[in-house]
Amino acid sequence: MKKATIAVTLIALGTAALAHGGVKNKDVMARMEVMKTIGDQMKIVGSMAKGQTAFDAAAANAALTEVAAQAAQIAPMFETQAEDPKSEALPIIWQQWDDFAKLASDTEIATEALIGSITTEADLAPALGKIGGTCKACHSKYRE
Structure with a gap:
């Protein structure tokens, strides 16, 4: 995976942290x-990569x-259709x-399959690519 793709993935995940201020609905929070x-865990792996x-x-x-x-x-967190002006869902x-x-x-599933597979620094980028791809598939369709 290119470094630019890693950076974009980390930026997208990081922006969620900024959206938490002012959230009133407990389910959305x-x-x-x-x-x-x-996002925080992905940043750990991304910073190593x-x-x-x-x-x-x-x-x-x-x-x-x-x-x-x-x-x-x-999925369980989204079972209740909760809304809040700060929600990006x-x-x-x-x-x-x-x-x-x-x-x-x-x-x-993709992440579970990768647990234990990171043994060298070279393993990081492919893992981020697989996980990032699953995140992007959902975010591009279901997130503002």
């Missing part, structure tokens, strides 16, 4: 916290473990629920 946690932090296989695999655990919570989620839930599951 809970969803945002799950996404923020995923970009050479900003030292490579640490255990930390990278731990981050993937947390991403998978949080990804498992995505599009209403189409609930109109196309089966597709949305599948895409959320794809992220969990």
Whole structure:
């Protein structure tokens, strides 16, 4: 994966953290916290891939473990159609629920398959590409 693609993925995930201020609906806030946690874990792996932090296989695999655990919570967090002006979730989620839930599951499955596979620094970019692709598939369709 190109460094530019890694940067775009990290920027997209990082912007969610800025959106949390002023959220009033507790269900929306809970969803945002799950996404923020995923973004934070992806930043750990991304910073290693970009050479900003030292490579640490255990930390990278731990981050993937947390991403998978949080990804498992995505669909359940959206079961209630909660709205808030700060939410970036599009209403189409609930109109196309089966597709949305599948895409959320794809992220969990792809990430689980990668847990333990990060043994060298060269493993980071392909892992980010796989996970980032699943995130993008959902975000491009169901997120403002």
